[in-house]
Amino acid sequence: MKTYIGIDLGGTNIKGAVVNEQGEIIRQSAWPTHAEQGVETVTATIADMIRDLAKGEDIAGVGLGCPGTVDDKCGTVVYACNLGWINYDVRSALKKLTGFSVRLVNDANAAALAEVVAGAAKGAESAVVVPLGTGVGGGVVIGGKLLTGYTGAASELGHMVIVADGVPCACGRKGCFEAYASATALIRMTDEAMSAHPESAMHQIAAELGGVDGRTAFAAQQAGDPVGDAVVRQYIRYLSIGIANIVNIFFPEVVALSGGVANQGENLLAPLRREVSQQEYGAAYTAKHPRIACCTLGNTAGMIGAAMFAKG
Amino acid sequence: MKTYIGIDLGGTNIKGAVVNEQGEIIRQSAWPTHAEQGVETVTATIADMIRDLAKGEDIAGVGLGCPGTVDDKCGTVVYACNLGWINYDVRSALKKLTGFSVRLVNDANAAALAEVVAGAAKGAESAVVVPLGTGVGGGVVIGGKLLTGYTGAASELGHMVIVADGVPCACGRKGCFEAYASATALIRMTDEAMSAHPESAMHQIAAELGGVDGRTAFAAQQAGDPVGDAVVRQYIRYLSIGIANIVNIFFPEVVALSGGVANQGENLLAPLRREVSQQEYGAAYTAKHPRIACCTLGNTAGMIGAAMFAKG
Numbered sequence: 075m076k077t078y079i080g081i082d083l084g085g086t087n088i089k090g091a092v093v094n095e096q097g098e099i100i101r102q103s104a105w106p107t108h109a110e111q112g113v114e115t116v117t118a119t120i121a122d123m124i125r126d127l128a129k130g131e132d133i134a135g136v137g138l139g140c141p142g143t144v145d146d147k148c149g150t151v152v153y154a155c156n157l158g159w160i161n162y163d164v165r166s167a168l169k170k171l172t173g174f175s176v177r178l179v180n181d182a183n184a185a186a187l188a189e190v191v192a193g194a195a196k197g198a199e200s201a202v203v204v205p206l207g208t209g210v211g212g213g214v215v216i217g218g219k220l221l222t223g224y225t226g227a228a229s230e231l232g233h234m235v236i237v238a239d240g241v242p243c244a245c246g247r248k249g250c251f252e253a254y255a256s257a258t259a260l261i262r263m264t265d266e267a268m269s270a271h272p273e274s275a276m277h278q279i280a281a282e283l284g285g286v287d288g289r290t291a292f293a294a295q296q297a298g299d300p301v302g303d304a305v306v307r308q309y310i311r312y313l314s315i316g317i318a319n320i321v322n323i324f325f326p327e328v329v330a331l332s333g334g335v336a337n338q339g340e341n342l343l344a345p346l347r348r349e350v351s352q353q354e355y356g357a358a359y360t361a362k363h364p365r366i367a368c369c370t371l372g373n374t375a376g377m378i379g380a381a382m383f384a385k386g
Numbered sequence: 387m388k389t390y391i392g393i394d395l396g397g398t399n400i401k402g403a404v405v406n407e408q409g410e411i412i413r414q415s416a417w418p419t420h421a422e423q424g425v426e427t428v429t430a431t432i433a434d435m436i437r438d439l440a441k442g443e444d445i446a447g448v449g450l451g452c453p454g455t456v457d458d459k460c461g462t463v464v465y466a467c468n469l470g471w472i473n474y475d476v477r478s479a480l481k482k483l484t485g486f487s488v489r490l491v492n493d494a495n496a497a498a499l500a501e502v503v504a505g506a507a508k509g510a511e512s513a514v515v516v517p518l519g520t521g522v523g524g525g526v527v528i529g530g531k532l533l534t535g536y537t538g539a540a541s542e543l544g545h546m547v548i549v550a551d552g553v554p555c556a557c558g559r560k561g562c563f564e565a566y567a568s569a570t571a572l573i574r575m576t577d578e579a580m581s582a583h584p585e586s587a588m589h590q591i592a593a594e595l596g597g598v599d600g601r602t603a604f605a606a607q608q609a610g611d612p613v614g615d616a617v618v619r620q621y622i623r624y625l626s627i628g629i630a631n632i633v634n635i636f637f638p639e640v641v642a643l644s645g646g647v648a649n650q651g652e653n654l655l656a657p658l659r660r661e662v663s664q665q666e667y668g669a670a671y672t673a674k675h676p677r678i679a680c681c682t683l684g685n686t687a688g689m690i691g692a693a694m695f696a697k698g
Contacts, residue, residue: 143668153671160671200536212635216533223637224512225674233667234631237550238561238624247630247665249550312550318559319546323524323635325535353559355545356455359465359472362537 076134079127079174080381081120082181083140085109085156088116090123091374092131093381097192099374103127109157116157117164121171128172135384136174138164139184139376145226146178152226177384183220183229184379185332185369186213191382193371195328202326203369204231204317207333209244210252214324220383232256236315251319254312257288257334260305264291267305275299288334292341310342314349321364322355332369339368388446391439391486392693393432394493395452397421397468400428402435403686404443405693409504411686415439421469428469429476433483440484447696448486450476451496451688457538458490464538489696495532495541496691497644497683498525503694505683507640514638515681516543516629519645521556522564526636532695544568548627563631566624569600569646572617576603579617587611600646604653622654626661633676634667644681651680 075094082089084107091102105123109116124136142154149165151157168176179187186203195201195215203213212231214221221228232252233245240249241259253259264286268276276294279302280286283293291309294302317329335342347366351357354364371378387406394401396419403414417435421428436448454466461477463469480488491499498515507513507527517523524543526533533540544564545557552561553571565571576598580588588606591614592598595605603621606614629641647654659678663669666676683690 143671153668198536216528217531219529221528221636224510224639224676225637225672227668227672228635228637230634230637230667233634234546235548235627235665238548238552238627240550245667315547315550322542322545323540324533325537325540325542327536353547355542355557356465359455360537364536 077131078381078384079124079133079136080184080377080379080384081123081136081138082184082376082380083107083120083138083157084181084376085141088119088123089373089377090127091377091381092127092133093378095385097188097378097382099378101127102374102377113157113159113162117167118171121168124168124172124174133174135177135381135386136172137177137179137184137380137382137384138168139179139181139380139383141181143225143227144178144180146222147226149178151178177386179220179380179383180213180222180226181376182211183213183222184383185371185375186215186379187220187382188371188375188379189330189369190215190218192378193375194330194367194369198327200324200326201328201330202231202320202324203330203332204320205333206255206313206331206335207257209258210256210316214326216324231316231320234316234319236312236319251316255309255316259312260288260291260309260335261286263305263308267291267301271301274301276302276305292338296341307345310345310349314346314353317346317366318350318353321350326364329364329366330369331367332375336368343368389443390693390696391436391445391448392496392689392691392696393435393448393450394496394688394692395419395432395450395469396493396688397453400431400435401685401689402439403689403693404439404445405690407697409500409690409694411690413439414686414689425469425471425474429479430483433480436480436484436486445486447489447693447698448484449489449491449496449692449694449696450480451491451493451692451695453493455538456490456492458534459538461490463490489698491532491692491695492525492534492538493688494523495525495534496695497681497687498527498691499532499694500683500687500691501642501681502527502530504690505687506642506679506681510639512636512638513640513642514543514632514636515642515644516632517645518567518625518643518647519569521570522568522628526638528636543628543632546628546631548624548631563628567621567628571624572600572603572621572647573598575617575621579603579613583613586613588614604650608653619657622657622661626658626665629658629678630662630665633662638676641676641678642681643679644687648680655680
């Protein structure tokens with residue numbers, strides 16, 4: 075059976091795996107990135123990992139998942155701010171070192187492809203994966219193919235304005251989905267509510283959990299705190315606006331959430347589904363509705379997706 | 387050379403054409419729809435037109451462009467409010483009457499496909515067409531294929547919220563792109579500004595043009611009226627938010643505008659391009675940017691696109 079190597083290049087670790095055609099991991103490894111040692115050292119580490127994983131395998135292709143913007147047509151990382159890489163021809167460098175002509179894919183896009191091959195959206199004809207982490211990313215798979223766009227930078231779903239003139243976003247726009255639906259946004263809403271409500275149970279919960287994070291408001295809601303409940307409702311309302319936009323634009327078979335906030339599971343999904351269904355265009359006239367779920371592959375998704383992107 | 391029949395089913399007229407593989411119209415006709423005579427009569431008219439157009443031609447396929455939601459997999463018009471059609475199996479009906487197994491496509495999607503085959507986005511690897519009319523529609527073509535989604539109802543770009551809690555939209559949501567960027571929205575903004583500014587030149591211009599419409603504010607701006615100028619700027623700002631969202635989601639090679647407002651040409655496009663470029667994610671790191679243009683096929687786009695959809 076043919077196998078593929080998928081590399082997930084992160085700011086902290088480089089993870090790699092040998093993956094079969096079904097998206098199953100056969101073996102894997104993880105080494106520190108040491109981005110501070112510069113682009114040539116990081117590239118040499120990736121090459122060493124590829125050679126190491128390839129030993130004794132019949133490798134039909136290698137995929138590299140990178141943060142930021144990649145151009146698979148040209149073989150370059152256009153811009154990856156975590157790594158400090160700008161217009162770097164990583165394909166040529168890795169070709170010299172390993173002999174493989176590596177396919178390039180954005181890491182969030184790779185994760186989305188993995189969920190369609192082997193995870194929450196397995197077998198779906200179309201799926202949109204929305205990571206709710208420090209920021210809000212996105213990956214769109216249609217008919218088994220990733221939406222990468224003319225520039226290779228498509229599906230920046232977090233940088234869709236949902237509140238004109240709203241909260242400033244790191245990208246320079248105001249009111250982006252990311253500024254209302256990321257874990258960072260949830261923490262901001264939690265902080266604001268805690269400042270306004272010294273009586274809220276969130277103060278004690280935050281102290282017990284070692285500080286305010288994306289879990290604080292959900293934990294308070296579960297404990298019956300009305301302020302925590304209001305924060306969660308506010309957050310889910312904004313999340314539903316962005317997800318409903320995505321539904322009305324793509325009408326995918328599956329919308330799958332990942333990232334820290336998605337760990338809330340049904341506490342997040344059940345109210346989210348209710349809110350989205352009310353905003354779905356033409357919902358009354360069709361029995362088919364997107365299924366909203368959580369991703370299932372966790373931090374293996376990047377490796378599996380990079381390998382499956384190389385499979386093509 | 388193979389030819390295709392494309393039918394554009396509208397509330398007022400049924401337009402049909404024989405179209406060659408390059409998307410060129412060989413001959414065409416237009417008959418009244420008479421939707422009020424019911425679904426069987428309208429279907430019989432479509433069948434007559436198909437038979438009439440097919441005479442003496444080697445027809446390789448027939449496409450039917452319909453308003454509303456269509457399900458090409460099932461062969462049904464799911465919901466077309468202008469026609470009063472709900473879950474109507476038009477493919478079976480037309481198969482019996484004509485012998486052709488007709489492909490079904492949403493009319494705005496058909497128009498988008500036509501612009502990629504033979505119009506403003508000819509040869510583009512991806513394009514998004516945005517009609518700015520009574521409402522705001524959408525059609526997305528990626529790698530020569532239409533984005534239709536799991537339900538057949540994808541690319542409802544007008545029903546993407548850009549102003550949470552904003553102006554109510556006909557769809558039931560608040561703050562949709564359509565509620566800020568349609569010709570209807572421009573007329574609302576014009577009316578509001580005229581009420582607030584009795585001194586504006588827009589009053590005289592509207593009187594001369596036979597009433598307020600989508601041209602009033604643009605004409606006033608050209609005549610040096612500061613109130614008209616402010617309305618146009620406000621409209622283009624909201625339009626740019628939605629178009630920039632579309633760019634950040636799809637990063638298409640071309641974004642093409644159609645509908646009455648697009649007749650303003652460069653008076654609309656030049657400021658729009660400036661505003662969108664400032665909101666494009668990662669614009670500083672790539673030399674590739676979507677080209678923003680006006681559609682060129684006018685009201686033949688629906689027929690051409692339906693024929694090209696049948697070509698597949």
